[in-house]
Amino acid sequence: MARVWLVTGASRGLGRAITRTALDAGETVVATGRSADAVRDGLEGYHDRLHALALDITDAEAARAVASETVKRFGSIDVLVNNAGYAELGFFETFTDAAIRRQFEVNVFGTMNVARAVAPHMRRRRSGLIVTISSVSGLVSNSGGSVYSASKFAVEGWMEGFAEELAPFGVRSLLVEPGMLRTDFMDRKSASFGGIDIPDYAEAVAQYRSFVEGANGNQPNDPKLLAARIVALASQVETPARLLFGNDATQWAGAKIDKLREEIAQSADLG
Numbered sequence: 001m002a003r004v005w006l007v008t009g010a011s012r013g014l015g016r017a018i019t020r021t022a023l024d025a026g027e028t029v030v031a032t033g034r035s036a037d038a039v040r041d042g043l044e045g046y047h048d049r050l051h052a053l054a055l056d057i058t059d060a061e062a063a064r065a066v067a068s069e070t071v072k073r074f075g076s077i078d079v080l081v082n083n084a085g086y087a088e089l090g091f092f093e094t095f096t097d098a099a100i101r102r103q104f105e106v107n108v109f110g111t112m113n114v115a116r117a118v119a120p121h122m123r124r125r126r127s128g129l130i131v132t133i134s135s136v137s138g139l140v141s142n143s144g145g146s147v148y149s150a151s152k153f154a155v156e157g158w159m160e161g162f163a164e165e166l167a168p169f170g171v172r173s174l175l176v177e178p179g180m181l182r183t184d185f186m187d188r189k190s191a192s193f194g195g196i197d198i199p200d201y202a203e204a205v206a207q208y209r210s211f212v213e214g215a216n217g218n219q220p221n222d223p224k225l226l227a228a229r230i231v232a233l234a235s236q237v238e239t240p241a242r243l244l245f246g247n248d249a250t251q252w253a254g255a256k257i258d259k260l261r262e263e264i265a266q267s268a269d270l271g
């Protein structure tokens with residue numbers, strides 16, 4: 001039987017790919033984005049299995065309204081894909097406090113808003129799957145990624161615990177940690193860059209910007225392949241708690257674990 005999906009950030013990138021893949025698999029999708037028209041654009045032909053709604057995830061009331069409308073119209077929300085997000089890319093001291101707060105407002109509190117709106121429906125039905133699009137940057141942080149990683153580490157910490165709180169009610173969680181995906185993510189259409197000039201960082205910032213410019217559009221991983229993995233996993237009875245996607249992600253996460261093991265061993269040696 002077709003299930004009902006609610007996807008955030010469905011106008012572009014990974015959210016768009018998940019929406020299309022789920023629709024092609026015969027599912028019903030309530031696809032949301034800051035502009036419902038942008039979400040609908042290019043997704044004609046799915047008729048009443050696609051329902052496009054406007055949702056800026058920083059608006060908690062709008063998130064509640066979208067969840068209620070979905071349940072009223074389709075009877076349930078079987079799969080939530082908490083995907084919308086963006087990156088503040090650059091060195092911590094080059095960001096204003098406002099930019100850092102905006103990063104958390106969207107990636108952390110926005111993602112929480114949507115989960116808070118949907119979880120009660122799933123809890124009452126004793127069933128559902130929450131897919132949270134985190135990042136390998138939720139496990140590993142490097143220079144240039146401190147602010148974005150801080151937001152994704154927060155998502156990981158919150159969702160790892162919230163998943164345990166929901167499990168007794170039959171609500172499952174899948175945390176997704178992609179490596180670099182070929183989307184608008186690194187483009188100025190999506191990403192923001194720290195604007196405060198600090199001479200000490202000038203050379204490192206220039207190198208980082210040239211890395212981002214070179215990587216933009218050439219990322220190694222295909223969002224459509226990840227979308228296919230997520231849609232396939234969502235139809236399994238048992239889902240893993242985590243999905244790392246891409247060789248870059250598995251290598252970076254593996255290196256982090258090795259380093260952590262070493263640090264734990266050194267700490268133990270110190271008594």
Ligand SMILES: NC(=O)c1ccc[n+]([C@@H]2O[C@H](COP(=O)([O-])OP(=O)(O)OC[C@H]3O[C@@H](n4cnc5c(N)ncnc54)[C@H](OP(=O)(O)O)[C@@H]3O)[C@@H](O)[C@H]2O)c1
Nearest residue numbers: 009012013014034056057084085135180181183184185190
């Ligand atoms: N691409 C990567 O390398 C990568 C790697 C790991 C994780 N991720 C994560 O994957 C998710 C999707 O990113 P993407 O790669 O698909 O990037 P993208 O192509 O830039 O798409 C981002 C999507 O998020 C939406 N969005 C941004 N702020 C929003 C808000 N306040 N409310 C609602 N929607 C909002 C955008 O909508 P508008 O069209 O309205 O701007 C767009 O649909 C993000 O959580 C990102 O952190 C990406």
